[in-house]
Amino acid sequence: MGRFTKIVAGVFGMTLLLSGCAMDSLGDPVDASPEPGQENTLGTITAGVLTVCSEIPFEPFEYEDPADPEKYTGFDIDIVGEIATRLGLELVVVDSDFDALQSGLSLATDKCDLGASAMTITEDRRANIDFTDAYYDSLQSLLVAKDSGITSLDDLAGKSIGVQKGTTGEIYAEQNQPEGAQIVGYPSDGELWPALQAGQIQAILQDQPVNVIHARTDAAYVVVAEYQTDESYGMALAKDKNPELLAAVNGALAEMRADGTYKQIYDKYFA
Ligand code: GLN
16 A cells, blocks of 8 residues: 555644645655646645545554554555555545534535545435445444343343444434433444443444454454344545546546455455
């Protein structure tokens, strides 16, 4: 994968982005200005740069690179890195709030060109977002402590089910919770998972690949149920704003499927 720039959202990162002055992973300024005569044909918010919002951590899709804390890695990051390369753009990843991303707000306010955050394509979201073609099929799941005796949602009456705010997992929990359960929303999986480990909640209802990683990381936890919700992830763009970029991203994705690059990246994380 090519070099890319990691920017942690916040006033600092946003100021840099808005002023068009990005930094690379070593803190050196990136020369993102177009060559004289070169046009910003894809209409990205910074010429020469593909600015991608992603809510981190969400392993295995987007998380800090254990080999290099200056960088993010994961399935989504590799996919957008490859897309950026094919479009002749430099990738900048901005850690963002998922709820603001899935609502379309971060995209509508020009914080990023693309959201790549394991985001499920839904009809509700389509009202505010243009989705790329689907790039990953997913499902929901229930993660609990191995010694809890909990094996299904029904065992959670009188207990707390943790979810990530604004996600399809939250919707699934709301629609399928047993009477007397309490649903507790967290802004990100980065808070949700420690809450389960600390015993503040008794279960996590979350995308299955992410719960699988938690169970693999800590043998005291186990995925006890999977729910076939027929979800597919898409990358998100501001609604009706940049059809050229949408077409270009879909084109790169199709090329990557055709030439084996997609499969290579897929196997790296899911084989
Ligand atoms: N796939 C889920 C959704 O779209 C969760 C995504 C996430 O938390 N990053 O709601």
